[in-house]
Amino acid sequence: MALNRKVGFFKGLKYKGGGPMWAWVLHRTSGLAMVVFVGLHIIAGFLTQQFGSEAGIAINTIYENDIFQLVIFFLVIFHAVNGLRVVILDLITPLLEYQREAIWLEWLIIMALYSLVIFSVLHDVMMG
Amino acid sequence: MKKITLKLFRYNPETDTKPHYDTYKLEVEPTDRVLDLLEKVKGYEDGTLSFRRSCAHGVCGSCAMRVNGENKLACKTLIQDIKSSKITVEPILGMPVLKDMIVDMEPFFDNYKKVMPYFINDDPKPEKEHIQSIEEQERFDDTAKCILCGACTTSCPSFWANDEYVGPAAIVNAHRFIFDSRDQGAAERLQILNDQFGVYRCRTIFNCTLACPREIEITKAIGEVKKAIATGSLD
Ligand code: SF4
Ligand code: FES
Numbered sequence: 001m002a003l004n005r006k007v008g009f010f011k012g013l014k015y016k017g018g019g020p021m022w023a024w025v026l027h028r029t030s031g032l033a034m035v036v037f038v039g040l041h042i043i044a045g046f047l048t049q050q051f052g053s054e055a056g057i058a059i060n061t062i063y064e065n066d067i068f069q070l071v072i073f074f075l076v077i078f079h080a081v082n083g084l085r086v087v088i089l090d091l092i093t094p095l096l097e098y099q100r101e102a103i104w105l106e107w108l109i110i111m112a113l114y115s116l117v118i119f120s121v122l123h124d125v126m127m128g
Numbered sequence: 129m130k131k132i133t134l135k136l137f138r139y140n141p142e143t144d145t146k147p148h149y150d151t152y153k154l155e156v157e158p159t160d161r162v163l164d165l166l167e168k169v170k171g172y173e174d175g176t177l178s179f180r181r182s183c184a185h186g187v188c189g190s191c192a193m194r195v196n197g198e199n200k201l202a203c204k205t206l207i208q209d210i211k212s213s214k215i216t217v218e219p220i221l222g223m224p225v226l227k228d229m230i231v232d233m234e235p236f237f238d239n240y241k242k243v244m245p246y247f248i249n250d251d252p253k254p255e256k257e258h259i260q261s262i263e264e265q266e267r268f269d270d271t272a273k274c275i276l277c278g279a280c281t282t283s284c285p286s287f288w289a290n291d292e293y294v295g296p297a298a299i300v301n302a303h304r305f306i307f308d309s310r311d312q313g314a315a316e317r318l319q320i321l322n323d324q325f326g327v328y329r330c331r332t333i334f335n336c337t338l339a340c341p342r343e344i345e346i347t348k349a350i351g352e353v354k355k356a357i358a359t360g361s362l363d
Binding site for chain 2: 001002003004005007011012014015016017018020021024086089090093094096097099
């Protein structure tokens with residue numbers, strides 16, 4: 001009997017698609033992560049406001065943590081810039097030929113924006 | 129001569145319930161191709177090893193396989209271009225495996241047939257050939273290079289998720305006729321591709337473009353078809 005055609009999550013990830021494939025995987029993951037983040041934010045606000053609950057404050061301390069902030073800022077910036085790359089390439093088809101260059105440009109922009117974030121978070125930490 | 133370790137995906141439907149890997153140590157020339165290594169194993173070590181090949185020169189499209197995790201034509205991949213001395217060869221993804229590297233290509237060709245990949249022109253036959261300018265020909269020059277190897281479609285995560293998606297190869301071959309000034313079936317083909325399993329399953333991931341052994345700008349071709357559907361114009 002022929003083997004099932006199914007390509008599971010990890011089997012798919014093992015395919016060596018390179019930069020663009022990883023950008024797509026990260027785009028999906030960062031999208032999910034943002035939903036979780038915004039969800040936590042709303043739940044925390046609701047719990048503290050309505051019940052003055054300790055749980056809300058506990059959730060707040062998690063995502064106000066510097067490391068969490070650094071991660072979530074990275075995911076938001078990545079999701080925004082990567083989304084723009086795909087939208088621009090989809091709308092201006094002749095540019096699709098330069099998709100390899102587009103990936104490099106994308107990371108350059110992400111790094112520039114992200115260094116501002118790192119700077120501001122570090123600044124806050126040092127200045128208390 | 130170079131010493132390499134060749135790891136091969138093995139599955140025999142008559143004796144195995146699960147696939148496994150066999151490893152062979154070989155001495156090879158840097159100018160040997162992955163296909164030569166498979167032939168060596170089949171000829172000298174294990175005659176039951178099964179894989180497709182015909183031309184051995186990158187034109188028939190039979191020998192698409194995953195070489196070290198990436199879709200390649202076995203007959204076009206030189207050992208000197210593979211950095212590692214360990215080479216793993218596996219069948220392409222997203223198709224039912226029949227035996228070793230041989231997959232059932234039927235779903236692939238079913239998708240290909242959906243886009244009517246043949247010349248449509250109901251005008252009376254011209255006396256000689258259908259005339260076309262160089263510029264008109266250049267419009268589909270790139271997509272006319274396709275050899276139907278399936279490397280693109282089987283590298284596409286959207287196709288892995290659902291094989292009802294026509295896949296990049298079918299869109300490339302639709303593009304070849306849609307943008308041919310002598311053909312008259314463009315509107316019908318665009319309608320077929322204007323479907324949830326048509327061009328919109330493409331998420332601009334680019335695996336297809338990187339996998340194509342003919343270096344066709346596949347994502348660009350898909351983009352042009354998307355644009356033609358959106359604007360209703362072939363310009
Ligand atoms: S477009 Fe390229 S990868 Fe896809 S079937 Fe044709 S030759 Fe193979
Ligand atoms: S054997 Fe024909 S393309 Fe490889």
